[in-house]
Amino acid sequence: MTRILIADDEALVRGGLRMILSARPDIDVVAEAVDGQEAVRLTALHRPDVVLMDIHMPGLDGVAATEHILADHPGCRVVMLTTFDLDEYVYRSMRAGACGFLLKTTPPKELASAVHAAARGDALLSPEITRRLIDxxxxxxxxxxxxxxxxxxxxxxxxxxxxxxxxxxxxxxxxxxxxxxxxxxxxxxxxxxxxxxxxxxxxxxxxxxxxxxxxxx
CATH class of the missing domain: 1.10.10.10 (Winged helix-like DNA-binding domain superfamily/Winged helix DNA-binding domain)
Structure with a gap:
């Protein structure tokens, strides 16, 4: 069973992600966070395998939250969620230790597969995104x-x-x-x-x- 924490300041996004992931028998959404600070606190409390982290959140943003989480829980895998495939914060997120990123428009089937890939230790970085991002x-x-x-x-x-x-x-x-x-x-x-x-x-x-x-x- 893969344990997931969803961090996003938009209730509709959190609800949609929970609905998609909870439909899978091998995925357990253990908590939802409305901002980076809560994501850090709930990660310490629930010890998820994977955190789906929105990049843009009020207060402590996703990048800073990722740094805090991985400093205290190096075994956790953080996947950044973004609306844009070339967001200036994506590169910073990867330097902070995130294992990759997903667009919020990712199809449900691919989302579940990506979560499992992250839990296995794989990086979620396609060749095309690698080229465009680093370029x-x-x-x-x-x-x-x-x-x-x-x-x-x-x-x-x-x-x-x-x-x-x-x-x-x-x-x-x-x-x-x-x-x-x-x-x-x-x-x-x-x-x-x-x-x-x-x-x-x-x-x-x-x-x-x-x-x-x-x-x-």
Missing amino acids: HYTATASPVGVPELSDLTGRETEVLRLMARGLSNREIAGELFVGEATVKTHVNRIFAKLDVRDRVQAVVLAFEAGVVRPRRP
């Missing part, structure tokens, strides 16, 4: 130095570049003609060497450091 916010920025990147082997750097294209472990295995278990080992080593939580943070770091650059349309 929009980091393409013109000067690369920053990340000494830990020099610790990556050639194969690990190659895996990181494929991760930045949005490929799953299975797809990376196909590209490199190796087993999926081997890719998983490389990915875990990348996380450890870069001291990052998941694929999203690894990809953001790679773009910021200039290891990979946005692919133009």
